[in-house]
Amino acid sequence: MNFLTRSITSLAKTFTNNTVQGFEIVRNMASLYRMHLNGPRQKLRPPRKPLDGKPFAKGVVLKTLIKKPKKPNSANRKCVLVRLSTGKELVAYVPGIGHNLQEHNIVLCRVGKCQDVPGVRIKCVRGKFDLPHVIKPTK
Known part of the structure; x- marks a missing residue:
């Protein structure tokens, strides 16, 4: 009986705090003083780290x-589609002049946008695994 009366009182409180219009529950607006104390409401977005x-x-x-x-x-711009060790598939930019990357090669990727190519947010590291250093052109 005690549980039933508690649930009825909590239900009555929610109905008095929120006004019901149709099937929507409308929140009461906060007072200006409360808005002044809390500041603007911030949207919570997940961080976009590649x-x-x-x-x-x-x-x-x-x-x-x-x-x-x-x-x-x-x-x-020379790019490669890479499946990372984390399981993600991303497009990575290959910096420098020329590369010999093929399917199944292993590369090390670092964070770094290719500024003028949309959607490319990581770069390959030259001189690690199957991606050699840039070779200087001979005269």
Whole structure:
């Protein structure tokens, strides 16, 4: 009996605190003083970190791609589709002149946007695993 009376009183409190219009429950507005104390309501968004906050990740090349940059730039950017050790599949930019990456090669990826290519938020590290250093052109 005690439980039943407690649940009825809590139900009555919710009905008195919230007004019911149709099938929607409308929240009462906070007073100006309460809004002044709390400040503006902040939206909670998950952080957009490409490698989950880690500096490097190892990955396997699935496919080599050529991406086109945004409007004022026109050079083709050499990119690779990588399956990271975390299980994510991301497009990574290969910096420098020339590369010999193929399917199933292992690369080390670091955080770093390719500024003029949309959707490319990680870069490959030269000189690690199957991606060699840039070779200087001989005269």
